[in-house]
Every structure is written in C-alpha cells, then in structure tokens.
Amino acid sequence: MEPLTLTTERLELRPFAPRDADAVLRACQDADIQRWTTIPSPYRREHAEGFVNDICPRGWEGGTLLNFGTFTRQGGELVSSLGLYRTNASRTEDRRAEVGFWTAREHRGRGYTTEAVLAVARWAFTDLGIERLEWLAEVGNVGSRAVAQKAGFVMEGALRSRIVSRGVRRDAWVGALLPSDLGVPAQQPYLPHVRDQK
Numbered sequence: 001m002e003p004l005t006l007t008t009e010r011l012e013l014r015p016f017a018p019r020d021a022d023a024v025l026r027a028c029q030d031a032d033i034q035r036w037t038t039i040p041s042p043y044r045r046e047h048a049e050g051f052v053n054d055i056c057p058r059g060w061e062g063g064t065l066l067n068f069g070t071f072t073r074q075g076g077e078l079v080s081s082l083g084l085y086r087t088n089a090s091r092t093e094d095r096r097a098e099v100g101f102w103t104a105r106e107h108r109g110r111g112y113t114t115e116a117v118l119a120v121a122r123w124a125f126t127d128l129g130i131e132r133l134e135w136l137a138e139v140g141n142v143g144s145r146a147v148a149q150k151a152g153f154v155m156e157g158a159l160r161s162r163i164v165s166r167g168v169r170r171d172a173w174v175g176a177l178l179p180s181d182l183g184v185p186a187q188q189p190y191l192p193h194v195r196d197q198k
Contacts, residue, residue: 038165
C-alpha cells in the first residue's frame with residue numbers, strides 16, 4: 001500500500017521516517033508507554049531505528065500495519081504514534097481493523113490523540129472500506145480508554161487473557177467504532193441485535 005499523509009486542524013499524520021528515530025526514542029523512555037504498550041523495555045536506540053526503518057515501511061508495503069507519526073503542524077513536534085492493524089487485509093468481506101496508539105507525555109491532555117484517531121478512523125471507513133474499527137487495551141489503561149471514548153468508541157466489555165505483555169497473558173478492554181458512529185455510510189448493511197422487550 002502506498003504511504004500517505006493526513007492532516008487535521010492541528011496535526012500532520014504521516015508515516016514515520018528515519019529522521020524521526022530520535023523523537024521516538026525520547027518519547028518511548030516514558031514509563032507509562034513502556035508499561036501499557038508492547039514496546040521493548042528498556043527501549044534503546046536500536047529499537048527506535050528498527051521501528052522507523054524496518055517495521056513501519058514493511059507494514060505499509062504489506063498493507064497490514066499502517067503506522068502514522070502524529071506531529072504538530074506548528075513546530076513539527078512528535079505527539080503520538082498511531083497504528084492501524086488490518087487483521088484480515090486480504091479478506092474483503094471481513095473489513096475490520098484495530099487501532100492502537102501512545103502519546104508523548106508532554107502532549108497528553110490536549111486532545112491531540114483523539115483528533116488523530118478520528119482522522120484515521122474517517123480515512124479507514126471511507127478509503128479502506130473498514131466497517132468495524134476495534135480498540136483494545138489492557139484493563140487498567142485508563143488513559144487509552146479515555147482517548148477511545150472521546151473518539152466515540154463504544155465500550156463492549158473485557159476479554160479475558162486477550163493480550164500478552166512481557167510474557168504474561170492479561171485481560172483487555174475492548175471497544176468498537178462503526179462508520180455510522182461518525183455519520184459515514186457503510187458499504188455493507190448492519191443489522192444490530194435488538195433485545196426482546198418484556
């Protein structure tokens with residue numbers, strides 16, 4: 001898949017490039033990012049370089065892991081990393097994807113990552129034909145959950161033993177965003193379950 005850039009009022013979302021390794025390395029020293037994501041810990045220069053030089057380009061090339069660096073339009077500071085994982089990119093009838101993100105400590109609480117998630121969601125729904133965008137985070141990751149909820153994700157519950165982190169299986173919260181949640185038409189009809197009225 002051809003890499004692309006998205007813009008919002010305050011942000012530029014673009015594929016990571018080799019020049020971003022230093023900023024990624026700095027951001028990923030944060031204990032919360034290391035605690036709640038699957039990045040290596042301790043996080044070293046070779047991890048940042050491998051991410052921007054290898055993992056990100058291969059993900060775009062295969063169309064399965066589309067990583068965006070989120071940067072301020074004024075100043076070009078790295079705000080967050082946002083990845084769209086297409087679980088079954090080769091199966092057009094599935095049309096699901098999962099979104100994951102981290103936010104640099106100094107940019108938290110400003111709504112930047114919510115803005116980025118919404119931009120990627122709209123793009124995924126309109127250009128990629130995604131019809132269910134899922135968010136997963138380890139139970140207890142209240143920061144990630146707050147971003148997802150502000151972006152309109154509907155919390156659907158907890159999945160037991162869903163995430164493996166540092167060799168340990170952990171429970172995960174799950175939420176979903178549908179095209180209709182953002183006023184975007186879906187390509188396939190959706191028939192929601194209606195509970196019996198008694």
